Amino acid sequence: MPKITRPVIIALSIFLSAPAYASVELFTLNKAGGTPVLTSFSSSAHDMGIDSGVSLVGLESGRADYDMSLSPEGVLYVVPGGPGGSDLIYAMDFVTGALIETFQFENGIEGLAVGADGMVYLSQEIGPGGRIYRMDPGAGTFDLVVEGAFEIDNLVFDDAGTLIGDDINQSGQIFEIPLDGSQPVLLGTLSITPGVSDMAYSAVDQAIYFATRDEVMDNSLFRLGWSGGSPVGDVEFVKEIGPSMYGGILVVPAPSTFLASVSLVGVGMARRRR
Numbered sequence: 001m002p003k004i005t006r007p008v009i010i011a012l013s014i015f016l017s018a019p020a021y022a023s024v025e026l027f028t029l030n031k032a033g034g035t036p037v038l039t040s041f042s043s044s045a046h047d048m049g050i051d052s053g054v055s056l057v058g059l060e061s062g063r064a065d066y067d068m069s070l071s072p073e074g075v076l077y078v079v080p081g082g083p084g085g086s087d088l089i090y091a092m093d094f095v096t097g098a099l100i101e102t103f104q105f106e107n108g109i110e111g112l113a114v115g116a117d118g119m120v121y122l123s124q125e126i127g128p129g130g131r132i133y134r135m136d137p138g139a140g141t142f143d144l145v146v147e148g149a150f151e152i153d154n155l156v157f158d159d160a161g162t163l164i165g166d167d168i169n170q171s172g173q174i175f176e177i178p179l180d181g182s183q184p185v186l187l188g189t190l191s192i193t194p195g196v197s198d199m200a201y202s203a204v205d206q207a208i209y210f211a212t213r214d215e216v217m218d219n220s221l222f223r224l225g226w227s228g229g230s231p232v233g234d235v236e237f238v239k240e241i242g243p244s245m246y247g248g249i250l251v252v253p254a255p256s257t258f259l260a261s262v263s264l265v266g267v268g269m270a271r272r273r274r
Contacts, residue, residue, distance in 0.1 A: 022204060022205050023042050023043055023044040023047070024042070024043040024202050024204050024205055024207075024209070024251055025040055025041075025042055025043075025251070025252065026040065026041055026042075026043060026200065026202075026209065026221075026249050026250065026251055027039065027040050027041075027053070027068070027249070027250040027251075027252060028040075028041065028050070028211075028241070028246045028247065028248055028249050028250070029056070029066045029068070029078075029246065029247050029248050030050070030053075030245060030246055031061065031062075031063070031066070031245055031246070031247050032245035033061075034061055035055045035056065035057060035059070035061060036055070036056050036059050036061055036066065036247075037052070037053050037054065037055050037056070038053045038054045038055075038056055038076075038094075038097065039051055039052060039053035039246075040053055041241060043209070043221065043223070043238055043239070044239075045238060045239050047239075050241070050242055050246070054094075054095070054096065054097040055097050056076075056078065056090075056092050056097045056099075057097055057098060057099060058090070058092075058098075058099030058102075059078060059080070059090050059092065059099065060080045060086075060088065060090070063080035063081055063086070063247075064081055064247070065080075065081035065197060065198065065213065065247040065248060066078055066079065066080055066081055066247045066248040067079045067081055067110070067111045067112055067154060067155075067198065067248055068248045068249075068250045069112050069113045069114045069120070069155075069156075069250070070094060070114065070250060070252060071114045071118055071120075071137075072114075072116060072118060073118065074093075074094050074095065075091050075092070075093070075094065075100060075114075075137070076091070076092040076093070076094040076250075077089060077090070077091055077092075077112055077114060077120055077137075078090045078092060078248075079109050079110075079111065079112050079122075081110065081111075081247070081248075086107070086109050087104060087105050087106060087107040087108070087109065088102055088103070088104060088105070088109075089102070089103040089105060089109065089112065089120070089122070089135070090102055090103075091103070091137065094252075101137075103135065103137070103140060105122070105133075105135075105142060106124065108124045108125050108126060109122050109123070109124055110123045110124065110125055110130075110152070110153045110154070110168060111123040111152070111153050111154040111155040111165070112155060113155035113156050113157050113163060114157070115157055115161070115163075116157070116161060118137065118138075119134050119135065119136060119137075120134070120135040120136075120137060121133070121134055121135075121145070121155055121163060121177075122134075122135060122142075122155075123152040123153060123154075123155050123165060123168075125151055125168055126147075127151075128149065128151070129147065129148060129149050129150070129151065130147070130148065130150050130151045130152050130168070131144060131145075131146070131147045132144075132145040132146050132147075132152065132163075132165075132177055133145060134179075145177075145179060145181060146177070146178075146181050146182065146183065146184075148183050148184070150167075150175065150183070150184050151167060151168040151169060152165035152166070152167070152168060152175065152177065152184065153165065153166050153167065153168035153196075154166050154196070154198055154199045155177075156199055156200060156201040156208065157201060158201050158203075158208075158226055158229060159201070159203040159206070160228060160229055162176055162229035163176070163177040163178075163179060164176060164177070164187075164199075164201070164208065164229075165177050165184065166190075166196050166199060170195030170196060170197075171189065171195075172189045172190035172191055172192060172195070172196065173186060173188075173189050173190075174186075174187050174188055174189070174190065174231075175187060176229060187230060187231060188231055190210065190222075190224070190235060191235075192210060192212055192222055192235065195212060196210045196211070196212060197211055197212055197213035197219075197247075198210070198211040198213070198247070198248050198249045199211070199249070200249045200250050200251045201226070201251065202251040203251075204251070206225065206226050206227055206232075207223050207224060207225050207226050208223075208224050208226050209221060209222070209223055209238070209249060209251065210222045210223075210224065210235075211241065211249045213244055213247070219240065219241045219242055219243070219244060219246055220237065220238075220239075220240055220241065221237075221238040221239050221240075221241045221249075222235055222236060222237055222238060223235070223236045223238050224236070
């Protein structure tokens with residue numbers, strides 16, 4: 001049963017009843033067809049469907065998974081996942097699905113997260129060990145933040161600006177990653193089967209959502225309360241979210257308002273790059 005253990009072991013329980021927190025709209029990529037499709041679904045335990053969405057034209061298809069993060073300006077950054085990671089970062093228009101720009105990097109990108117300042121943080125596996133990079137989309141430059149014995153997969157920022165990552169080996173370990181160059185700090189260990197494949201932070205209900213992926217079983221969604229850069233309470237099972245053709249999860253704050261405010265994001269991005 002899902003739980004989280006910390007340096008001081010605390011017994012935790014799981015709640016299988018309808019969640020008491022507000023329903024959150026999440027996004028994932030349907031990668032069953034030739035072009036990955038950005039689709040939305042609710043975290044409500046009573047809503048099991050996944051709605052049709054926007055095709056991300058120009059995005060590499062046929063990958064095992066995708067990591068996604070949305071900038072404050074409405075640019076969706078996507079890294080195609082799978083064994084060995086990727087060397088490409090796609091900047092997509094979240095509203096239309098159009099390709100804005102592609103960034104070339106070294107092979108081995110595993111995850112990414114966009115900070116409040118618009119900088120894109122990347123995790124890279126170098127086996128053994130890993131690195132965290134900072135990408136400036138406007139300049140197209142990459143700077144090393146930290147290198148060490150860690151192997152970080154997915155990345156998210158919480159609303160306090162804390163960068164969080166999980167272990168690529170699916171041990172369930174989650175880390176705080178300081179942006180000053182110091183080494184990641186272990187925050188706790190999740191016991192989720194078959195292991196975390198994607199995660200997303202939700203400011204709506206102050207929680208991190210974790211998705212598991214199994215090539216045979218359906219994907220599952222779990223939730224962990226979060227505050228001040230630390231876990232709060234128990235890990236909760238939320239729902240099954242469909243078969244393994246879905247990859248990556250993303251939370252958008254106030255979706256309807258956000259979508260209306262970023263309809264011209266492609267034009268804005270193009271102007272900034274001139």
